Each structure stands twice: as C-alpha cells, then as structure tokens.
Amino acid sequence: MNNIKKPIVIVGSGFGGVNAALHLRKNNADFSILVIDSKTKFEFKPLLYEVFSNEIKSWEVNPSFNSIYANSGITFIQNHVNFIDFDKKLLFLKDDLKIEFEYLVLSTGSSPNDFSIKGVKEHCSFFSTNNDQFSLKKLLDKPISVGENNKIFIIGAGPSGVELACKVSDLYKSKFEVIIVEKTSEILNNSKIFNKEEAEKSINKKNINLMKNCSVLEITDEQILLSNNFNDIEKIPYFEVIWTAGIKPNLPEFNKQIQKINNKILINNNLQLQDFPNVFAIGDISQTDSNNGFPVTAQVAMQQGEHVAHNIKLIINNEKLLPFKFNDNGEMMSLGIGKASISGIGLTLSGKFAFDIRRIIYASKMPKIGRGLKSTASWFLEKKSIFKSIL
Ligand SMILES: Cc1cc2nc3c(=O)[nH]c(=O)nc-3n(C[C@H](O)[C@H](O)[C@H](O)COP(=O)(O)OP(=O)(O)OC[C@H]3O[C@@H](n4cnc5c(N)ncnc54)[C@H](O)[C@@H]3O)c2cc1C
Numbered sequence: 001m002n003n004i005k006k007p008i009v010i011v012g013s014g015f016g017g018v019n020a021a022l023h024l025r026k027n028n029a030d031f032s033i034l035v036i037d038s039k040t041k042f043e044f045k046p047l048l049y050e051v052f053s054n055e056i057k058s059w060e061v062n063p064s065f066n067s068i069y070a071n072s073g074i075t076f077i078q079n080h081v082n083f084i085d086f087d088k089k090l091l092f093l094k095d096d097l098k099i100e101f102e103y104l105v106l107s108t109g110s111s112p113n114d115f116s117i118k119g120v121k122e123h124c125s126f127f128s129t130n131n132d133q134f135s136l137k138k139l140l141d142k143p144i145s146v147g148e149n150n151k152i153f154i155i156g157a158g159p160s161g162v163e164l165a166c167k168v169s170d171l172y173k174s175k176f177e178v179i180i181v182e183k184t185s186e187i188l189n190n191s192k193i194f195n196k197e198e199a200e201k202s203i204n205k206k207n208i209n210l211m212k213n214c215s216v217l218e219i220t221d222e223q224i225l226l227s228n229n230f231n232d233i234e235k236i237p238y239f240e241v242i243w244t245a246g247i248k249p250n251l252p253e254f255n256k257q258i259q260k261i262n263n264k265i266l267i268n269n270n271l272q273l274q275d276f277p278n279v280f281a282i283g284d285i286s287q288t289d290s291n292n293g294f295p296v297t298a299q300v301a302m303q304q305g306e307h308v309a310h311n312i313k314l315i316i317n318n319e320k321l322l323p324f325k326f327n328d329n330g331e332m333m334s335l336g337i338g339k340a341s342i343s344g345i346g347l348t349l350s351g352k353f354a355f356d357i358r359r360i361i362y363a364s365k366m367p368k369i370g371r372g373l374k375s376t377a378s379w380f381l382e383k384k385s386i387f388k389s390i391l
Contacts, residue, residue, distance in 0.1 A: 006032075008312060009091065009101035011081045011252070013037035013065055015298040016107035016283030019305025021074050028313060029073070034101075036093070038080040040064055043130055046298055047362060049167045049334045052133040056359075062130055081108075085255040086276045103278050103312050106265065107301065110284035113248035119219035124155075124243040127164050139240060140172055149237045150176050153224055155216055156245030157182035159191065159333060162199050164244060166336040169206040176239060179209040181216060181226065183245075190295065192343035195333045198350045202335040216245070247296065249285040261287050269323035271308050277315070280308045294326045303327060332358045 008024060010017045013035050021035050044061035051058045069076045077099075083092035084104070091099045112128050114120035125139065126132045144150060152172075154165045157180050169178045180187070180203070187203070187210065188196045203210055217225040223235045249264050259266040259274050265281040266274055267288055273279045283301030287293035294300040304324060311321045330344015332354075340355040342348065349357065 006089065006100045006102040007034040007075075008032065008103045008105070009099060010035045010105040010107060011037075011091070012106065012108035012250075012283075012285075013039075013042065013068075013076070014107060014109045014283065014301065016109075016301035016305040016308075017105065018042060018068060019302045020105050020107065020282065020308045021069070021305075022072070023306045023309035024312060025072050025074055026309075031316075033074045034099070035065070035069065035074055035076045036079055036081055036091070036099070037065060037076070038078070040066075040078050041130075042068060044362070045128070046332075047359075048127065048130070048133050049163050050359075051130065052127075052137055052164075053167045053171055053337055055337065058130055058134075081252045083253045083255070086258075086273075086279060087255060089278070103315070104280065105308055105312075106279065106281040106285060107283045107305070108250040108252070108285055109301075110247040110249050110296070112243055113246040114243065115246060117216055117218065119221075120216075120243055123219045123221055124241045126243055127160060128247075136240075136242065140168070140176070144175065144239065149239050151236065151238045152176045152178050153236075153238050153241045154178065154180050155241065155243050156180075157187035157210065157212075158244065159188065160244035162187055162203070163334045164242065165208050166199075166202050166206060166334065166339070168242075169208050170337040173206070177209065178206075179211060181211045181214050181224075183213070183215045185212050187212075191333070192331050194343040194348040194350075195331055195341045198341035199333060199335060202339065206336065247284065251285060261289055262293070264293075270311055270321040271304060271324050272311075272321070280311070282308050299329060300326055332361065334358070 008031055010021050010033070013021070017035060017037070021033055024031055024033050041062045041064050047056055047061045050056040051061060065076045079093040079097060081091050081093055089101050091101060093099065112126045125136050127136060152168060154161045161180055165178050165180050168176070188199055213229045215227050217227050217233065219241055222237055224238050224241055226234045226236065251265070264287040265285055267281050267286045268274060269288055269290065271280045271282055273281060282304035284296050303326060307324045314321050328344065330342065333341045335341050338352055338355050340358045341350040342354045342358060
C-alpha cells in the first residue's frame with residue numbers, strides 16, 4: 001500500500017462527487033478525504049421540475065453539504081477551484097487558498113451552453129439550478145396585462161425542454177402559449193422509444209406548439225429570430241425564452257493542455273486522465289474515446305462516483321485498476337403535474353403511477369444524501385402501502 005500524506009480531493013460535490021466521497025469513506029476509514037464545492041447545498045436536478053411546480057419543496061432535494069458529510073470524517077470546504085497544477089499536485093482556490101492533493105477526482109458538472117448565439121446570455125432564462133427555477137417561477141408568476149405578448153419559447157426538445165414545457169403548460173395554461181423549438185426533425189433524440197411516444201402524446205394533449213426543423217438565429221430583447229430548413233427567417237415577439245438547448249462542461253483552468261474530446265476531459269476506461277494517472281474525471285465533464293460517450297446523466301455520474309472510489313483504493317494498494325462499465329437502469333421522465341413516464345428497470349409505465357414510482361426511485365436511490373429525500377420516500381411509503389412489498 002502506498003503511503004498517502006496528502007488528501008484525496010474531490011472537486012465538485014454533485015451526483016458524481018458525493019458518491020465518490022461516500023464510497024471512498026465506506027471501506028477506507030483511514031483515508032483523508034476532502035470535498036470542495038462552490039455551493040453550500042446539493043442540487044438534485046432531476047427533481048427540479050417538481051420544485052418549480054411546488055410538488056416538492058426545495059429543502060427536500062437540496063440538503064446542505066454539511067449535513068451530507070456530518071459525522072462521516074469527510075472534510076467539506078465551500079470554495080471555488082480556479083486553477084489546477086497537475087505537476088505540483090496543487091489546487092488554487094478563490095481567496096488565494098491553495099490545497100495539495102495526492103489523488104484528485106474532478107466532478108464539476110456542466111452548465112447551459114449558448115453556442116455563442118447572439119442574445120441568448122442576455123435575454124434568456126435557463127433551467128439548470130435551483131436559483132434558475134426560482135427566478136423563472138417569479139417571472140412567470142408576474143401578472144401580464146391584457147394584450148401583452150404571452151408566448152413562452154422553450155428552446156430544445158431534449159429531456160429538459162420537454163419536461164419543462166409540460167410543467168409550464170400545466171401550471172400556466174390559462175396565461176401563456178407554450179412553444180418548443182427544436183433544430184432537428186424529432187423530439188428526445190437520445191431517449192427510449194416508449195418515453196418518446198408518451199412525451200409526444202403529452203405535448204399534443206397539452207396543446208404545446210412544437211416547431212421542428214427550426215433553429216434560433218438570434219434573440220433580441222423583444223423578438224426571437226428563427227430559421228427553418230429552407231432558410232426562411234421569422235421574427236416573433238415573446239414574453240420569455242427559456243434556453244435548454246445544450247450544456248458545456250464546467251472546467252477550471254489547468255497548468256498543462258489536457259486531452260479533450262467534444263470539449264470534455266478525455267479519460268481512459270479506468271476514468272483517469274490520459275497523462276495524469278492520479279487524476280480522475282467523472283460525470284458530465286468527462287468522456288472516453290471508445291464510443292460516443294455515456295449518456296450525460298445523474299445515473300452515469302453516480303455509477304462513476306462509486307467506481308472511482310473503488311479504483312482509487314486499487315491504485316493506493318498498487319493493484320490493477322478496473323474499467324468502468326455503465327449499467328443502464330432505464331430512464332424516467334416527468335410529463336406534467338403528477339405525471340411521468342418510465343422505461344427500463346424491467347417496466348414501461350406512464351401516468352400518475354409512474355410519477356409516484358419515479359419519486360420513490362429517486363428518493364430511495366440516494367439514501368445517504370440527506371434527510372429531505374428520505375422523508376420524501378417515507379411519505380410515499382406511508383401513503384402507498386403497496387410499495388412496502390416492492391422495496
Ligand atoms: C433540469 C435538469 C434535469 C435533469 N434531469 C435528469 C434526469 O431526470 N435523470 C438524469 O439521470 N439526469 C438528469 N439531469 C442531468 C444530471 O443532473 C447531470 O448529468 C448530473 O448532475 C451530473 O453529475 P455531476 O456530478 O457530473 O455534476 P453535478 O451534479 O452538476 O455537480 C457538479 C458540482 O460541481 C460544483 N462545481 C462546479 N465547478 C466547480 C469549481 N470550479 N469548484 C468547486 N465546485 C465546482 C457545482 O457547484 C456542483 O455542485 C438533469 C439535469 C438538469 C439540469
């Protein structure tokens with residue numbers, strides 16, 4: 001076993017980072033583990049739509065990192081990592097703080113990508129964080145005057161765009177016209193067929209206007225400029241534009257050029273950086289070159305978090321590292337108030353029952369994440385005695 005003098009440092013305490021830290025701690029009481037995150041609270045993003053619709057309270061899905069790591073022996077520091085020197089094994093944080101590491105796990109996640117389209121940053125709302133959902137709700141709750149434009153454009157018909165459109169439509173159908181704009185000819189290009197079909201049914205039923213084969217050229221303070229396949233340009237006034245069309249990895253700066261793929265950190269099958277075997281990168285910020293990459297999901301980040309903990313133990317013990325294998329446990333989608341669709345884990349299911357199961361699965365998947373989610377699960381378990389036999 002290698003003698004470790006400096007800590008194992010995890011930068012980013014989202015789905016990947018929390019799982020890495022807790023699994024590292026689980027079987028290795030003597031490891032010194034330090035977690036750094038810019039925020040004070042965990043964000044359970046898959047349930048952000050339900051926080052937006054008040055179906056879940058934000059405290060239930062945003063436990064503080066202090067509560068997650070309490071009594072675990074894991075040290076948590078709230079700070080932002082700006083720069084990493086891989087050669088000196090040194091992190092440079094805000095306020096001139098420097099931290100040395102022996103092994104490093106990067107799990108800093110992603111944020112919305114505006115693809116440098118003019119006006120997106122200045123004029124759009126986003127839906128990626130708890131602050132985003134709070135600001136959006138505040139904006140949409142504002143009264144609109146008679147004759148004022150009532151069009152809400154949601155850009156991108158991926159899971160985020162479709163799930164958000166369904167909630168916005170259910171919550172504000174008497175007030176706003178909801179329009180989804182999608183560049184390609186299909187919605188949910190990478191989703192399971194069952195979920196795609198259920199989403200299409202929901203979009204039709206809710207009278208959400210779906211503009212396919214339509215790209216955003218520019219957003220001004222009053223209008224959205226769209227172009228179709230024939231390069232016809234349309235300028236449409238809006239009440240609000242919500243940008244859910246893509247993400248980019250959150251990367252600190254590095255002392256060396258590192259290998260990247262699709263702007264993400266290129267990792268090998270053991271989740272290590274190619275040129276720095278003591279550095280691992282997991283979740284939304286990393287990709288292997290063996291395929292198109294794994295889905296950019298919490299499920300992948302969580303599994304990689306657990307795997308990286310195992311591989312760090314192996315590397316410390318001078319043993320051979322194991323390649324990461326993704327175990328696809330299916331896909332769940334929120335489709336409006338009290339409705340969802342599930343495909344995988346041996347079942348396809350939609351509607352109210354799928355909504356309840358989705359919440360239970362999310363709550364029970366992360367029992368260590370905090371009291372909030374545990375209470376969500378127990379609330380359901382009490383209400384739905386049927387699940388007592390399933391779980
Ligand atoms: C609205 C929404 C809905 C989603 N729904 C689903 C879903 O239904 N199912 C699913 O599987 N996935 C879903 N996802 C995707 C999923 O949330 C991400 O894939 C997952 O969070 C990635 O985990 P991660 O650990 O890579 O990053 P994150 O969970 O985003 O965590 C990154 C952490 O790093 C911190 N950080 C970033 N930069 C720094 C820095 N320089 N210094 C210190 N800390 C830093 C951040 O504060 C954050 O806490 C959804 C995402 C969104 C936005």
